[in-house]
Amino acid sequence: MAERSLSALIVVDPANLYYLTGYNAWSFYTPQCVIVPADGPCHLFSRYMDAQGAQHTAYLPPEHIHGYPDYLVHRADMHPFDWIAGTALEIGLLPDTSDAHIALEMDAHFFSPRGFLAIQGQLTHASLVDSHELVNWVRVIKSEREQAKLRSAGQIAQRVMEIAIEQIIPGRRQCDVVAEIQHAQALGSQYLGGDYPAIVPMLPTGITSGTPHLTWSDLPLLTGEATTIEIAGVHQRYHAPLARTVALGTPPNRLRTVADAVSEGMAAALEQMRPGSTGRDVHWAFARTIGRYGLEKESRIGYSIGIGYPPDWGERTMSIRPEEETVIEAGMAFHIILGMWMDGWGYETSESLLVTSEGAEQLTNVPRGLTVKE
Amino acid sequence: MAERSLSALIVVDPANLYYLTGYNAWSFYTPQCVIVPADGPCHLFSRYMDAQGAQHTAYLPPEHIHGYPDYLVHRADMHPFDWIAGTALEIGLLPDTSDAHIALEMDAHFFSPRGFLAIQGQLTHASLVDSHELVNWVRVIKSEREQAKLRSAGQIAQRVMEIAIEQIIPGRRQCDVVAEIQHAQALGSQYLGGDYPAIVPMLPTGITSGTPHLTWSDLPLLTGEATTIEIAGVHQRYHAPLARTVALGTPPNRLRTVADAVSEGMAAALEQMRPGSTGRDVHWAFARTIGRYGLEKESRIGYSIGIGYPPDWGERTMSIRPEEETVIEAGMAFHIILGMWMDGWGYETSESLLVTSEGAEQLTNVPRGLTVKE
Incomplete structure (x- = not known):
């Protein structure tokens, strides 16, 4: 904040x-x-009923937690951010001078244009700038304690995926498989409670496995079809996502070929994932490898992970793609997700990993290739 | 749209x-x-990889589904809404004349200030106005088919809550209870698949039951404490939320007294919930009843429900509160949620209901008062 005045x-x-x-x-x-002032402690602003809950979870003294009245919720004529910005000015948390330079998270989820315009209306004296995900970028390097939480999340993810693969059985409804996945996600293990994932289990199957991000239906799984499973293990909001593909019955050759090429590409990407590399390097290691099999992937192959809330478990900072020049450092964590979405069929596999001085430490250990259930 | 030009x-x-x-x-x-033009069919715009999935779920011809390239994701220097607004202009879906009058969902989740500014940058010729939740308001009256989906959601909610109450046992970890809840939410029933809820199970317990919206931890449930449970049953995105409170061991008198007063208040509110009433009337029926016991509730006591996506299962239209003057009609649906959050303890109970010409039809049938497990 000081660097950016x-x-x-x-x-x-x-x-x-x-x-x-x-x-x-x-x-x-x-x-x-x-609201984080240039000097002095943070203050939290929320709906009145939630300000009470904040006393239980936030490391803030009660006088730094402010609740706005409930009549401001879902009103056409006033907005909670009028109250928030007004109160912050009143208590001197935001400066009322014309040299005030205030950063906002302009592309964050849950910050609406109306919220922005309300703040702008209260702070006409100030210049408002985009924070460009400043806090997200600070989160990119994980402390020892954060790394431990990611490893715990990995333990849960591994168990969840093992159960998910076990549950892919011909005739079972998709929602029944998800029931077991969600059960395992909350259960965690005997010593580690599971937390909710930022994204619900995704289970594109059959013809829909040619596309990501479909959730599930109550239709049965069919022999002759493949299902991609994308889940996360979560511990205290830290996420370890994981994807695998399961074929029921003998898979077509095209699926086996893609799976093998992608496994080789994953190995190449993980090998390149070490301090000093960039996202571009890691992407190139993958692209070059699958290119030898005549394959290419249009979209990014990974992104930074850590704390997640719905709707996304990505940190919205680094992506593993040709345009990414940020240098990778120890303490960063990534989800490398290799989704090959074809016309009416697809293949997905992924790994969550922590970068150490030695290279990429996988957070889970689940066999990487296509799982075939004949 | 025509009325608003x-x-x-x-x-x-x-x-x-x-x-x-x-x-x-x-x-x-x-x-x-x-994008909904004044005349002519809708077009859908999404990330390229999701445009493929849209072919499977949207009732739109392929040529009305547009995918933006993946390199636009999470970039500081360009935004997907630049591409979307530019493309919509190019194909004539948005008018390029100076009398263009275009409405935006200015307070929607997942519409950021940067997205808004990108659209504004592309549409400098047009006047941009707030849609004021126009589509949400159209959704308020449910068709027969929608009502059937809400009833299905209610069947699932009832089963989920019965399981949740059963699972509140001293010594059980909160996350273990949630595992059973989430299992039941996805399972639905033999004939109705469960879908994911817009909000994960909320389980404030002990001292934290004095506040809403806390999720869960891996701490065990304790005798002498009360737990509030708020869940939803969901079928094909239609939600029937439901809340109850369970006391382990003999509850304090203050909790019993509040529970009884609130049950009476709920009965009065449901009685008032009929075509011709307003949210104000329903609120007053409740407030007057609990007022006789010296109680009051600051926040709204309910809101319109139907389709839900994270982070909210409310429709963001009508609220049941003193300021609400919209007349209630048959086909509307509401979640009446009576959360009494006290200092270090609390009580919650709720009902989801459909308004018919006869009055309020409850979507679930779970005993309403405090559940005591001695």
């Missing part, structure tokens, strides 16, 4: 709120934020 | 996308929208 930063991303203050609740469907 | 409407709320086109995927973490 910011007087204050208004943070709305729930993952950033959790990172900065420990605040953790399903309250992000109404406006809330943490 | 709109040339076009840009819709971003995932529930509105589903309502208008059937599009259903976990793709709302990157920008997407449906």
Whole structure:
């Protein structure tokens, strides 16, 4: 903030709120934020009923937690951010001078244009700038304690995926498989409770496996079809995502060929994933390898992970793609996701990993290739 | 749209996308929208990889589905909404004349200030106005088929809550209870698959039951403490939310007293919930009843329900509160949620209901008062 001469930063991303203050609740469907002044402690602003909950989870003294009245919720004529910005000015948390330089998370989920215009209306004296995901970028290098949480999440992810693969059986409804997945996600293990994932289990199957991000239906799984499974293990909001593909019955050769090429590509990407490399290097290691099999992938092959809240477990910072020049450092964590979406069929496999001085440490250990159930 | 002289409407709320086109995927973490011109069919815009999935779920011909390239994702220097607005202009879906009058969902989740500014940059010739949740308001009255889906959601909610109450046992970890809840939510019933809820199970317990919206931990449930459970049954995105409170061991008198007063208040509110009443009337029926016991509740006591996507299962239209003057009609659906959050303890109970010409039809049938497990 000092480097950018910011007087204050208004943070709305729930993952950033959790990172900065420990605040953790399903309250992000109404406006809330943490205001970080250039000097002095953070203040949290939320709906009145949630301000009470914040006392239990945020590492903030009660006088730094402010609740706006309930009549501001879902009103056409007023907006909670009028109240929030007004109150922050009143208590001197935001400067009222014309040199005020205030950063906002302009592309965060749960920060609406109306919220932005309300803040702008209250802060006409100030210059408002985009934070460009400042807090997200600070989160990129994980502390020892954060790394431990990611490893715990990995343990849960591994168990969840083992159960998911076991449950892919001809005739079983997709929703029945998801029931077992969600059960395992919450259960965690005997010593580690599971937390909710930022994304529900995704289970494109048969013809829909040619596309990502479909959830599930109550139709039965069929012999002759492949199912891609994308889940995460989560511990205290830290995510280890994981994807695999299961074929019921003898898979077509094209699927086996793609799976083998992608396994080789994953090995090449992981080998390249070490301090000093860039996302571009890692992407190239993968692209070059699958290129030898005549394959290419249009989309990015991975992104930074850590704390996640719905709707995304990515950190919204680094992507593994040709345009990414940020140098990889120890303490970063990534989800490398290799989704090959073809016309009416597809293949997905992924690994979550922590970068150490030695290279890529996998957070899970599940056989990587296509699982075939004859 | 004609009444408001709109040339076009840009819709971003995932529930509105589903309502208008059937599009259903976990793709709302990157920008997407449906553009509704004043005359002519809708077009869907999403990330390239999701445009393929849209072919499977949206009732739109392939040429009305447009995918933006993956390099636009999470970039500081360009935004998907630049591409979307530019393409929509190019194909004549948005008018390029100076009398263009285009409505945006200015307070929707997943529509960021950067997205708004990108659209504004492309549409400098047009006047941009707030849609004021136009599609949400259209959704308020449910068709016969929608009512059937809500009843199915209610069947699932009832089963989920029965299991949840059964699972509240001293010594059990909170996450173990949630595992059973999530299992039941996905399973649905033998004939009705469960879908994911817009909000994960919320389980404030002990001292934290004095606040809503806390999720769960891996700490064990304790005798002498009360737990509030808030869940939903979901069928094909239609939600029937439900809340109950379970006391382990003999509850304190204050909890019993509040529970009894609130049950009476619920009965009064449901009695008042009929065509011709307003949200104000229903609120007053409740407030007057609990007022006789010296109680009051600051926040709204309910809201309109139907289709839901994370992070909210409310429709963001009507609220049951003193300021609500919209007249209630048959075909509307509401979640009446009576959360009494006290200092270090609390009580919650709720009902989901459909308004018919006869009055309020409950979507579930679970005993309403405090459940005590001695």
